[in-house]
Amino acid sequence: MSVKELVERYCRTSKLPHIWCPGCGNGIIMGAVMRALDKADIDQDKTVIVSGIGCSSRAPGYMNFDTLHTTHGRALAYATGVKMANPDLNVVVLTGDGDCSAIGGNHLIHAARRNINLTVVVFNNSIYGMTGGQYSPLTPTHSYATTAPYGSIDRNFDLCKLVQAAGGTYVARGTTYHTRQLVDQIVAGLGHNGFSFIEVITQCPMYFGRKNKFPSAVDMLKWQQEHAVPVKAAAKMTSEQLAGKFLIGELYHEEAPEYTAVYEKEVIAKARGEVK
Amino acid sequence: MKKLELRLSGFGGQGLITAGIILAEAAILDGNNAVQSQSYGPEARGGASKAEVIISNEEIDYPKVGEADLCLAMSQQACDKYAAQTRPNGILVVDSGLVKNIPEFPGRIYAVPITEIATSEVGRGIVANIVALGVINGITNIVTKESLETAVLDRVPPKTKDLNKKALKAGYQAAQKVLQREGE
Amino acid sequence: MPVPTERKAQLLSGNEACVQGAIAAGVRFFAGYPITPSTEIAEGLAVELPKIGGKFIQMEDEIASMGAVIGASLAGLKSMTATSGPGFSLKQENIGFAALTEIPCVIVNVQRYGPSTGLPTSPAQGDIMQARWGTHGDHPAIALMPASVREAFDLTVQAVNLSEELRTPVILLMDEVVGHMRERVELPATDEITVVNRVKPTEDPEHFLPYKPGPNLVPPMPAFGDGYRFHVTGLVHNETGFPSGKGKDGNILVRRLLAKIEQRQPSIAQAELYQADDADIVIVAAGSVARSARAAVKEARAQGLKLGLVRPITAWPFPAEAINSVATTAKAMIVAEMNLGQMIIEVERAACGRVPVIGLNRIDAELITPQDIIARAQEVTKNVR
Numbered sequence: 001m002s003v004k005e006l007v008e009r010y011c012r013t014s015k016l017p018h019i020w021c022p023g024c025g026n027g028i029i030m031g032a033v034m035r036a037l038d039k040a041d042i043d044q045d046k047t048v049i050v051s052g053i054g055c056s057s058r059a060p061g062y063m064n065f066d067t068l069h070t071t072h073g074r075a076l077a078y079a080t081g082v083k084m085a086n087p088d089l090n091v092v093v094l095t096g097d098g099d100c101s102a103i104g105g106n107h108l109i110h111a112a113r114r115n116i117n118l119t120v121v122v123f124n125n126s127i128y129g130m131t132g133g134q135y136s137p138l139t140p141t142h143s144y145a146t147t148a149p150y151g152s153i154d155r156n157f158d159l160c161k162l163v164q165a166a167g168g169t170y171v172a173r174g175t176t177y178h179t180r181q182l183v184d185q186i187v188a189g190l191g192h193n194g195f196s197f198i199e200v201i202t203q204c205p206m207y208f209g210r211k212n213k214f215p216s217a218v219d220m221l222k223w224q225q226e227h228a229v230p231v232k233a234a235a236k237m238t239s240e241q242l243a244g245k246f247l248i249g250e251l252y253h254e255e256a257p258e259y260t261a262v263y264e265k266e267v268i269a270k271a272r273g274e275v276k
Numbered sequence: 277m278k279k280l281e282l283r284l285s286g287f288g289g290q291g292l293i294t295a296g297i298i299l300a301e302a303a304i305l306d307g308n309n310a311v312q313s314q315s316y317g318p319e320a321r322g323g324a325s326k327a328e329v330i331i332s333n334e335e336i337d338y339p340k341v342g343e344a345d346l347c348l349a350m351s352q353q354a355c356d357k358y359a360a361q362t363r364p365n366g367i368l369v370v371d372s373g374l375v376k377n378i379p380e381f382p383g384r385i386y387a388v389p390i391t392e393i394a395t396s397e398v399g400r401g402i403v404a405n406i407v408a409l410g411v412i413n414g415i416t417n418i419v420t421k422e423s424l425e426t427a428v429l430d431r432v433p434p435k436t437k438d439l440n441k442k443a444l445k446a447g448y449q450a451a452q453k454v455l456q457r458e459g460e
Numbered sequence: 461m462p463v464p465t466e467r468k469a470q471l472l473s474g475n476e477a478c479v480q481g482a483i484a485a486g487v488r489f490f491a492g493y494p495i496t497p498s499t500e501i502a503e504g505l506a507v508e509l510p511k512i513g514g515k516f517i518q519m520e521d522e523i524a525s526m527g528a529v530i531g532a533s534l535a536g537l538k539s540m541t542a543t544s545g546p547g548f549s550l551k552q553e554n555i556g557f558a559a560l561t562e563i564p565c566v567i568v569n570v571q572r573y574g575p576s577t578g579l580p581t582s583p584a585q586g587d588i589m590q591a592r593w594g595t596h597g598d599h600p601a602i603a604l605m606p607a608s609v610r611e612a613f614d615l616t617v618q619a620v621n622l623s624e625e626l627r628t629p630v631i632l633l634m635d636e637v638v639g640h641m642r643e644r645v646e647l648p649a650t651d652e653i654t655v656v657n658r659v660k661p662t663e664d665p666e667h668f669l670p671y672k673p674g675p676n677l678v679p680p681m682p683a684f685g686d687g688y689r690f691h692v693t694g695l696v697h698n699e700t701g702f703p704s705g706k707g708k709d710g711n712i713l714v715r716r717l718l719a720k721i722e723q724r725q726p727s728i729a730q731a732e733l734y735q736a737d738d739a740d741i742v743i744v745a746a747g748s749v750a751r752s753a754r755a756a757v758k759e760a761r762a763q764g765l766k767l768g769l770v771r772p773i774t775a776w777p778f779p780a781e782a783i784n785s786v787a788t789t790a791k792a793m794i795v796a797e798m799n800l801g802q803m804i805i806e807v808e809r810a811a812c813g814r815v816p817v818i819g820l821n822r823i824d825a826e827l828i829t830p831q832d833i834i835a836r837a838q839e840v841t842k843n844v845r
Contacts, residue, residue, distance in 0.1 A: 012691075015702060045687040050531070061691055061702060066684040068534060069693035069703075070527065071557050077524035081531025081539070082684060084515045085489050089535065089685050107527075110520035263515065271510035297642065301471045304644045310471065312642040337755035338830050339641045339748070 001038060003031075010034040010044070015062050020055060021129075023209075023217030025176035025202030029123050030059045032179055032200075033092065036186035047090040050079040052099035054130045055204075056123030059094045073104030076111040079118050087117070087260035090190065097124040097138035101157055105137070112168035112195050116259035119189045119196045122159065125204035133207030144211040159199050164252045169194035171252040175201040177224040178248060188250065193258050201228070201246070279332035280418055281341045284408070285358045286350030286371070288325045291405030296327030298409060298427045303331040305423035311339045324353065331418055346416060348408055349375055350390065369412060371404075386415060386454045393446050403443035406432075410447015415455065421448075467646045474612035474638040477645060478568060479504030481616025482540050484653050487566070488514035489537040491528035493521055493547060496580045497636045498570035501542035522547035526554035530563045534692065536683030538620055542568035545587055546577065548594065555629050556595030557694045559717060562627035562671075562679065564658055566619045569631055570639040571747075573825050582825035583636035585747060588802040591631045592776050598714050600721040602728060603631040603775040605746045606638055609645045615773070621656035622728065626720055627678050633775055635798070637748035637827055665689065670701040671713075677720035721777065730773040731782035735761065739768025741837050742790040744783070744807050746772045749796050749828050756833035767837055772803070783810035791844045794836055796820040796828050816844065 007013060011034070020026045037047065047065045051057035053072035060067035066089075070078045075093050083091045100108050100122050111118060127145060128134040135145035135152045138159060142151045164171045170192040174182035182200060189196030203209065203220035214220045231249035234242060269275045282299070284292045293314050300310035308331055315326040328341040347362040349355035350371040356379060359368055364382040372387035388411050394404040406428055413424055425444060432440045472480070478501050482490070490509060492502040502518065509516045515532070519525040525541045533539040543551060548569045558565050571587045573579035587594075591603040602622055604615040616632055623630040661668055661680040670690040671679050679699075682688040695703035696710040721728070732750075735757050736742050745753035750771040760767040770786060770793075772779050786793075793815055795804040801819050808817045820836045822828050 012702075045689065046685050048535075048684045061693065064689055066689055067691045068531070068684075069691070069695070070530075071553055071694055074523060074527040074554065077519065077527030078531035078534075080517070080519070080524070081489070081491060081528030081533075082535045083531075084517055084528065085532035085535035085537040085539075086683075086685055106520050107524050110524070263510075267516075268510045268513060271507070297471065300642060300644075304469050304471055309644050311644075312471065313637075313640060336643065337751045337758070338827075339637065339643070339751060340827055340829075342829070
């Protein structure tokens with residue numbers, strides 16, 4: 001499908017152009033999500049896109065589905081309500097690093113723990129963009145931000161490890177450089193019956209790049225290219241070789257009972273006396 | 277009957293809340309109004325327990341018990357605290373096995389070994405609350421015997437129905453005894 | 461405890477009656493977090509909802525519960541949560557979201573002593589203003605205050621109905637006394653209960669404007685999955701539902717949100733008048749305190765002191781008309797409340813200085829007694845003569 005066809009089918013074209021800055025990776029991720037939804041052949045009328053607050057969370061406004069732009073950090077809580085109320089809906093959550101790992105961190109671990117069938121795509125640009133460049137829990141230590149003028153001393157999360165430990169059953173990491181793989185990761189997430197989590201490393205040249213010696217978006221994409229290591233390749237590498245790099249690809253995958261299905265099968269059935 | 281206010285007090289695990297609910301439900305079966313409330317939280321968990329019941333053939337507005345017409349005390353601590361919050365012409369029923377020092381009280385006092393009756397006569401200490409209900413109703417006739425029995429049997433596990441019937445009966449008998457003693 | 465199909469006297473607590481009211485009104489989704497003294501509502505719905513195919517979920521926190529309730533309502537289910545003071549505070553941002561985006565939902569707040577953790581099991585009425593002004597910005601508010609177990613049932617049904625009719629969050633503002641006390645109650649039979657459902661759009665998705673108001677200023681509301689592909693945002697939006705970033709759209713939107721409640725206000729605002737016509741002193745009291753006031757009126761009249769009662773059933777919109785109706789006939793008004801003076805502000809506003817308005821306030825975690833009220837009335841009588 002051409003970009004034109006993709007946009008005409010899955011975007012609310014009257015809402016374009018989008019508000020994102022030149023060089024921002026958010027459009028790449030939104031495009032990948034739309035391609036994945038197309039590839040997965042989802043029913044456009046039975047799909048809900050939910051987001052929180054931040055640059056990334058503006059994406060649903062441009063997407064031609066039922067869309068819900070919630071409060072800061074709470075996308076997963078709202079999405080849980082949507083999915084519980086009507087498990088027939090495909091529910092996709094688009095969120096940012098601050099939205100989902102700081103203010104919404106509690107909802108992230110608990111949604112993962114329940115293994116509720118949501119597909120979560122995190123736009124990780126390592127910074128709070130909407131508010132003008134403050135450090136987030138995913139900002140690498142020693143990076144600069146408006147609220148870390150001397151370099152951030154905070155240790156950053158490995159969000160994929162966190163979600164896996166919390167009980168998420170599909171965990172992958174992609175980048176805005178490796179877009180084909182990203183589409184496949186999101187397709188896999190959409191197809192997975194459980195909590196799917198895809199962290200996408202993206203670039204914010206405006207607020208992260210300028211403060212951290214990346215003159216342009218291209219430099220940031222190059223950095224992704226040079227530092228991303230596919231899971232398979234990493235298996236053959238030493239820890240010295242892997243120092244400073246990050247893994248991309250499917251990081252974890254297991255099949256486990258999905259929350260809304262278990263609710264139907266166990267809770268409702270028991271309450272109705274159909275099973276003991 | 278116009279209005280009767282009761283306070284059932286003791287410690288947690290004696291089933292006083294259940295007893296309060298049963299009494300209120302029996303009153304409803306009689307066609308009367310009833311309000312039941314209880315202590316909650318740390319007070320309820322720290323050992324002390326209290327249930328209050330108001331029974332009336334009129335509307336019950338203020339739902340709390342101030343000075344009770346009848347106070348059941350199933351612990352020394354409860355007796356020390358609540359005897360004084362009972363009307364001077366009211367009734368104080370104490371579990372004589374658990375309350376050794378009955379404070380000065382101007383009204384009628386009935387000392388009945390409630391828990392001991394449950395343990396030795398009925399065979400299970402756990403039904404002390406139902407014995408207590410038999411005692412209270414035997415003394416006061418607040419609710420009809422039929423309604424009380426129905427209310428008890430509605431609230432207890434099916435397998436324990438006979439046990440609870442026995443407990444209620446034992447309570448009534450104990451009440452008869454103390455009333456007789458009073459009459460002598 | 462299924463909703464009985466015919467009237468039968470039973471012993472229920474306010475919280476239990478609220479559960480039954482929710483089921484009767486068609487609530488099919490509940491998300492909550494344990495908090496005293498409202499927990500019995502969550503426990504009751506955890507039992508009842510799955511029996512009828514409804515959904516119950518215990519969320520990770522109060523904020524998540526409110527979010528899930530809004531999400532479920534958008535997916536088409538009548539949705540409710542229950543909490544108490546601290547949780548009510550945490551939910552406020554998302555209550556504001558529901559107000560702005562016009563998502564029907566009911567928030568039960570069984571008030572307890574505050575601020576902060578306060579006295580978790582003790583009664584208070586300190587959230588009257590929080591129920592009105594808890595979230596930021598101008599927004600509509602409806603809050604109902606039951607005084608009895610039967611009313612806990614009726615007002616839960618009404619809260620659900622109003623939220624569905626007006627597409628707005630509605631607060632059931634109980635207090636600990638009413639929530640926890642058990643009393644004899646006869647619940648109405650199923651066919652005696654009016655159930656209101658949200659209006660769905662009739663036009664096809666092509667021509668649908670999700671925030672174009674109907675004649676009652678309320679926009680029809682499809683569910684997610686109905687094929688309308690609409691956008692919901694907490695940003696200021698126009699009739700299309702999309703953020704506009706324009707102050708003039710905010711002006712239109714927020715004024716309409718208030719107006720849709722205001723134009724229904726005469727029928728939403730409710731108060732009960734008891735012996736108020738010829739009363740020398742009118743007590744104004746709501747929730748459990750109104751029960752004490754009623755007892756005080758009876759007792760005082762027996763002693764020759766002419767008391768009356770105005771009992772606001774809706775805290776918001778405040779039933780100013782009821783206050784008005786006695787402001788010229790009474791010699792004084794006493795506002796009895798378990799806080800340091802919240803409802804009295806509204807009573808004073810409604811009385812417009814035509815009658816002295818005196819507060820009677822307790823914050824010692826005890827229900828105001830009939831004796832407290834009579835004593836204050838006697839004192840006031842001396843002074844106004």
